[in-house]
Amino acid sequence: MFAPGTAGVRGPAHEQVLLCQDRTVGLKAVVSVHSTALGPALGGTRFRAYGSSADAVLDSLNLARGMSYKNALAGLPYGGGKAVIIGDPALLKTPGLLHSYGRFVESLAGRYVTACDVGTDTADMDVVGEETDHVVGRSPAAGGVGDPSAATAYGVLQGMRACAAVRWGEPHLRGLRVGVCGLGKVGQHLVGLLTEAGATVLASDIRADAVARTQVRFPEARIVADAKALLDAEMDIYSPCALGGALDRVAVNRLRAPVVCGAANNQLGYAGAEERLVDRDIVYAPDYVVNAGGVIHVAREYSGCSASRSPDRARARAREQMDPIYATTLSILTAAADSGASPSAVADDLAEKRMASPPRI
Template identity: 60%
Template sequence: MLSRVFGAGTEDGGHEQVVLCHDRSSGLKAIIAIHSTALGPALGGTRFFPYPTEEEALQDALNLSRGMSYKNALAGLDLGGGKAVIIGDPAQDKNEAVLRAYGRFVESLRGRYVTACDVGTYVQDMDVVARETSFVTGRSPEHGGAGDSSILTAFGVFQGMRASARARWGQPTLRGKRVGVAGVGKVGHYLVGHLVEDGATVVVTDVSETAVNRVRAAHPEVGVAADTAALLASGLDVYAPCALGGALTDETVGALGAAGTAIVCGAANNQLAHPGVEKDLAERGILYAPDYLVNSGGVIQVADEIEGFDFDRAKKKATRIFDTTLEIFTRAAADGIPPALAADRLAEKRMREISALRSVLLPAARRS
């Protein structure tokens, strides 16, 4: 466990801090992972999920927090990367006491970590967490917050998909293309709306029949696949994984290649199941838009809340995902490397250069 925290055998140097949180009275069990504060306080959401084991919860926290460092760096934010996971079934275990206990642990970090929504947590939950800490974003508009960050997450993924279409087919549109969306929950159903409006033929799948029915009610023209395997085999131009991580396995990439899929661009975090998948995608001629680049619209939205939220300002920032995605594709082609590696290098360059500014001594504030 400690070797994973300290980054033994990895190139990124491991994590700065990992906090194990246990409140006996409420039953809270949580992990807060701070990967990097090179650019500023670590911002990242809180995932509430029934992990089979505590080991898997820790691994998810480590992976997700590292991804947040890279996401925030590429988004141009002065924020580092962190993530928290609460172990439990949100439908049964989430209550005021658990959320407020969690908020007190966030407060104990004194601003090194700023939390927000993620899988299993919602705007209303962040309002409860905020009763114990000021280091929380993604709050409801009634409390001065940004509201549902899924809106700009989906918008950003759509911008990344438009850029991918531009790079692959010469035009920044999905009109006439067949797009498969796996997972139509908080983000996926908004993404479907953008795609339908743009003129794409959309096919969806989700383990939740309720989620599928909601999409079908809003967009009756959308097709439904029985499961992800059926979706992958259905002849997609674009595949959008929008559920949990690890979606791009060796088997998945093989199925995409066999079906002639041209682009992978989706909202899920940590899509690459293991190192090397990005090379397999490139070798099969599948253009991969790095997940932490295209799904950064949500963190752009909640980060804007720190300044005093303005939706138009946040949306304008999220629109830049289109340009950054094109830049990544250009760098990847020039260097002969997969886009995922090009994105890593650009994010690491910014973290390295900005953190080096700490060598410039600032005068201490005058004491009263």
């Protein structure tokens, strides 16, 4: 998977890669700090089984770089970092492991601030938070802002509106057919938001339980049983919302939708994918631009905000802060169309300029 400014191609190199191991609780983790130019490296903790330790390190490196670009483009005073805990969370996740991991995060003295990601949730961050203050995305009961998945989905919706404005001249989704591939927490929220916006939703996931939940919650959504078959469906927007690498060679050449805008990180599955999308006249909204709603949401917690004080006000304030995703996406897509460059190249350049010239405090 190729993150923004992949090492050896462009952009700043990683500052630090740390390995953490505690055999007594089965903890084996990698923390990658890509950049602290704009502030502490903020990024989630992913917990999943990897084919090898090398795969885990590569995922951490790519995700950390993506967080630097995401935070810079969102205007946040944070750099980018990412952690991965290696192993099946269903088998290995215990309070003891999370406590040990929290102590490791604390040992970094604020250089890295963690949050939830694939395989971790707000309850896990509550446990990690018993060992360190350098954690966000905790539950309101623990003084946090809560799960960021709804915020991520809302930001993606704003990105889709910008894509629609560029492609069809109107920033609305009414009557459009949107294929959501990946029905996890973010995907479920996105299906609901799209339905409210008047779009026709095609939904797919490789997990039967996720499909079943979607059918119950959103019976109007059309289920596409085979996730790969979604690429062949007649739709206006394709929205990858599962793991990275969704836009591999097969997908990029097979895709029928004229717009790609989704929540998954590191969607470009090979070098040259973005240029091929341009050649095919497919509008691609860089994932690290449109999926920034989650990090915008949890970043508020580090400055002392909590959803427990006023949940309704917290949700309204969070949405206000995510509305600029529309303007940022629109600006990037418009500049790309005017220059003939790919949207990723335009977004990378803007993020790198911000990291190279951090604001003076």
